[in-house]
Amino acid sequence: MTTGWLCSNGAVHDAGPGDDPLVYELEGWELDERTALGLLLEGAGIAYAWEGDDLLVPAEAEEEVDELLDRIECPDALEAVEDDDGTDDEAAYAVMSDLYVAVDRLAGVASIDVAAAAELAAAADAALAAPAPYGVVPGQWQKVQQLAAGVVEAIDAQADDDVVRREVAALRDLLRPMV
Numbered sequence: 001m002t003t004g005w006l007c008s009n010g011a012v013h014d015a016g017p018g019d020d021p022l023v024y025e026l027e028g029w030e031l032d033e034r035t036a037l038g039l040l041l042e043g044a045g046i047a048y049a050w051e052g053d054d055l056l057v058p059a060e061a062e063e064e065v066d067e068l069l070d071r072i073e074c075p076d077a078l079e080a081v082e083d084d085d086g087t088d089d090e091a092a093y094a095v096m097s098d099l100y101v102a103v104d105r106l107a108g109v110a111s112i113d114v115a116a117a118a119e120l121a122a123a124a125d126a127a128l129a130a131p132a133p134y135g136v137v138p139g140q141w142q143k144v145q146q147l148a149a150g151v152v153e154a155i156d157a158q159a160d161d162d163v164v165r166r167e168v169a170a171l172r173d174l175l176r177p178m179v
Contacts, residue, residue: 021049021056024069029053033072040068092133099123099148100175107168117155120168124148136178144178147171 026034034050041048041057044064049056057065102123106116127148132141151167 019059022059022062022065024055024057024065025053026055027053037068037072040071041065044068089134092130095123095126095130096133096136096144096175097179099127099144100172100179103151103168103172103175107165107172112155112161112164121152121155124152133178140174140178144171144174147174 029037037055038048046061046065046068047058055065099120102116102120106112106120109116128145132138136144147167147170151164151171154164154167
């Protein structure tokens with residue numbers, strides 16, 4: 001049972017009963033890697049000690065030590081990217097997908113019916129309020145929004161079915177490579 005241990009950074013880790021250190025076997029680590037890890041551990045305020053090739057740290061620091069080890073072992077690993085604009089990429093893509101489905105259905109009917117027109121209007125309203133989905137250039141998305149608004153206006157104005165179908169076909173053709 002360990003009651004405390006001297007750390008490489010000169011601090012003493014006061015371990016309680018049954019609080020044995022967590023041991024990382026780092027055989028084959030070079031001096032520069034050990035030094036870098038020591039600096040990271042000290043910077044994070046984590047007590048540590050070396051016993052030969054083994055690194056000893058408090059068990060409660062396991063998650064943080066694992067992250068520091070990853071930084072040393074995989075220095076070129078990509079950091080996780082967080083959306084700083086708060087958008088939900090899946091929701092934006094679902095809006096675009098729903099619009100495509102509604103346009104595709106409307107393009108396939110012999111005459112514009114109320115149900116298909118209502119479905120398209122709802123999908124177009126959602127698209128007008130949505131940000132550009134991931135991977136879609138904002139200018140392209142604005143064009144989609146303009147065409148969707150134009151289709152809804154044509155339907156609301158009770159334009160000839162051929163006019164509506166042409167606008168629907170243009171919107172479908174624009175959306176097809178995006179979905």
